[in-house]
Amino acid sequence: MSGEGGTATALTPVSATGSSMERGDLNGAQAINKQDTSRWGSAFTDNEWLTLDYRSSVNISRVRINWENAHATTYLLQRPEDNTPWTTTKTVGNNNSLPTAFQQPPPRPSPSR
Numbered sequence: 491m492s493g494e495g496g497t498a499t500a501l502t503p504v505s506a507t508g509s510s511m512e513r514g515d516l517n518g519a520q521a522i523n524k525q526d527t528s529r530w531g532s533a534f535t536d537n538e539w540l541t542l543d544y545r546s547s548v549n550i551s552r553v554r555i556n557w558e559n560a561h562a563t564t565y566l567l568q569r570p571e572d573n574t575p576w577t578t579t580k581t582v583g584n585n586n587s588l589p590t591a592f593q594q595p596p597p598r599p600s601p602s603r
């Protein structure tokens with residue numbers, strides 16, 4: 491999540507949690523520590539996930555993922571809505587690109603309750 495165009499502000503998640511770890515040193519926090527020499531590595535199974543926690547509502551206009559060679563080819567980008575299941579904002583299939591970047595429309599404002 492970087493601003494290659496020079497106008498975007500890179501958002502820094504407060505924490506990152508993975509659904510599993512390949513090894514103890516490949517935990518979710520390694521994905522957001524701004525060091526390209528470390529990474530999150532899941533178990534070698536499908537349906538693994540990485541959750542990024544910003545501790546507050548943020549507008550995300552662009553997503554960039556720097557994949558390791560053993561990357562996912564099919565995956566979803568999802569975001570939470572207040573008190574509802576997560577919503578899929580992007581479905582990717584046949585990915586062979588390292589890195590992968592997306593332009594994301596701003597998320598809808600939360601409905602008033």
Ligand SMILES: [Ca+2]
Pocket residue numbers: 520521522523524525526527528529530
């Ligand atoms: Ca890293």
